[in-house]
Amino acid sequence: MTRYDTAPADPTAPAATTTDWWRDAVIYQVYPRSFADGNGDGMGDLPGIRSRLPYLRDLGVDAVWLSPFYASPQADAGYDVADYRAIDPMFGTLHDADAVIREAHALGLRIIVDVVPNHCSDQHEWFQRALREGPGSPLRQRFHFRPGRGADGELPPNDWESIFGGPAWTRLPEPDGQWYLHLFAPEQPDFNWDHPAVQDEFRSILRFWLDLGVDGFRVDVAHGLVKAPGLPDMGRAGQLKLLGNQVLPFFDQDGVHTVYRSWRTVLDEYSGDRIAVAEAWTPSPDRTARYLRPDELHQAFNFHYLNTGWDAAALRAAIDSSLDAMRPVGAPTTWVLSNHDVVRHRTRFGGGLDRARAATLLMLALPGSAYVYQGEELGLPEVTDLPDEVRQDPSFFRASGQDGLRDGCRVPIPWTGDEPSYGFGTGGSWLPQPAGWAALSVAAQTGDPDSTLELYRTALALRRAHPGLGAGDAVEWLAAPAGVLAFRRPGGLVCTVNTTDAPVRLPAPGRPLLTSLPADRQPAATDGVFELPADTAIWWEA
Structure with missing residues (x-):
């Protein structure tokens, strides 16, 4: 793997022009509200991220993926986007975003940003106009508005359930009375991707960020854009899993591939090997591989591997099936142990820090691209004792939801042991950090050859230098x-x-x-x- 140490002539350009950089890249996920707070308000932000980019360069990663920082009411931690071309003031300004991209490129890092195409915020201009204009408004065709079932339309249009719990439909008050679809929170109405305006808008959004210099996109709910014709019933009851592989009429429909072929055309308009990474939960690795055909996306998260327990036979089967599925489409396999939606792997695997460290060396020895979630390089465990009053995951507030499983992996990370909020920022942290995290901080672990942080640094340096790590497809x-x-x-x-x-x-x-x-x-x-x-x-x- 090549290390890029010189800044490009144009700071908005990609970090280097080497092709296929993403095939064996190590990509670090930054969850902006929990990484670093630059203004002391208790919330991580873009200036905080910029100040810590040298740490990520020294860690040895190739690219940084930023979770959403767009203008949003924050009903779902920014995955409810009100304006895809604006920065939420809690994270900074568009100038700050530009500065992060330029600084990253100057340090030899690439920047990948989230794009959220399945749904938007209920405060998005289109949805607000659709509400104001009422039934029959052309804007309603850009979403999924339907009359209800029953004598008075009092029943949802079908039996679909929200991933966060409860029905996937919300009814507007009379005299309107129509229902709208939201596979996630009611504040997140789903777009209708059969509508040309939706398709045109997202191609424009991609170009806006590509023009600003980003190196690619992580596509949120990439498997969810297209729904089965007629929105048929699921035909069964029971709580859906937030992250799973069920066969469902609103996930992994074949029509999504037309969307991504269109997106690939946009990405290929730009120099520097710009990429898109699918968050695609599918029933099998073979279905995932369909998103990565040569004229579609570049990578997909390997959730089949992430969902595998600490068992040699199961891990070998997951590795083989993943590599076998990707090989026919010529795509690299990706490997991931933790992210902002799952329990941190130190806790999830059981067995403590030894097991987590062993899992990391296994992952980094495999062929393809690896993803590292902020804080895992510190050996952070899941925070399992957050009080109810600080919870913010919307699923926690749905009676039949997922019990707020995602807050525990989103607690701000520790940088030092002797500053407020362990150096996260001077104004506290939006989720409370556990006592005892000083020993897990970046400062405490730096220079300690036995620390988890130094293990990651050494492993990433070896992976970069050794010709056998990350390369190939077997x-x-x-x-x-x-x-x-x-x-x-x-x-x-x-x-x-x-x-x-x-x-x-x-x-x-x-x-x-x-x-x-x-x-x-x-x-x-x-x-x-x-x-x-x-x-x-x-x-x-x-």
Whole structure:
């Protein structure tokens, strides 16, 4: 992998002109409200992000993905967008966004921004006009307005459920009486992607941000834009999962691929290999691969891998099926352990920090692109004891929803141990940080060779320098005992991972390069045999 250390002549241009940079890139997700607070109001913002970009360069990532910072009432943490071309004042200004992009490029980093095309805010100009103009308004055709069922239209148009719990329809007060569709919160009406104006508007939005210099887009709910014709009933009851792989009439419809072929044409108008990454929850890796055909998007998050538990056989099956699915369409596989929508993997896997560190070395040894969620490089656990009164996830407020599962991974991260809010900002933090996080802060871990932060820095530096890490589209599995993964990568690198709760003896495949354990717990080889401890991964140079 190539490191870009010189600033481009045009700071709005991509960080480098190397093609296919995204195929083996390590991309770091910044959740803006929880990364760094530049003005002391307790909320992370764009100036805070800009001030911490050198940290991300030194960490060794290739690109930064920014979750939404657009103008929004914040009913769903910015995923309810009121204006796709404006910055919410809580995060800064359009000038601040421009400065982040320019500074990132000067540091050799690329910038990917979220785009939210499935739905908007109920405060979006189009939706507000549709409400004012009433039934029959042409603006209503840009959304999904329908009369209700029943004698007086008192029943929803179909049986669809919101991902956040409850019905996916809200009825407007009489005398209007129509219902509108929202697969998420009532404040997030779904666009009707059969309407040409919606398609035209989003092509224009893409060009606006590409003109500003972004290197790509993460496409929120990429699988949800197109609904089955006629909006048929699901035909069954039961709470949907926020993140799952059910076959549903409003997800993963074949019509979405026409949209993304159109988007690919826009991306290809720009130099510098601009990309789009799909958040696409599909029933199988093969269905995910359809989003990545050569004339569609570039990457898709590998949720099948993310959903796999700490089990060697299951992980090997997920790795093989993921690589097999992507190979026919020529797309790289992506690997991810944590993000802003799931429980942090240190907690989700159980087994504590050892297991989380081993999972990281496994992920970074695989071919393709890897995603790192802010704070995982510090070994942060999920915050599981937030009081009800501070919760902000909209699903927490829906009686049959997901119980606010997403707040615990969104707590602002610690930078120092001796400043207010652990250096996040001078004005507190919008979600309370746990006591004891000083020891997990960037300052506390920097320079400590046994820390999780230094493990990530070392692993990313090795991945960048070693020809076998990230490259290609296959792994060579090696013989290993039950519960152990062992595979070879191009260039002679071997990765061994023990997912069991007991040590396992193995032949040493070469010279150890990196171990997930601290120095005082490093395994030693005797007569060519070493003992691989429980929940441990080792990279070897064979």
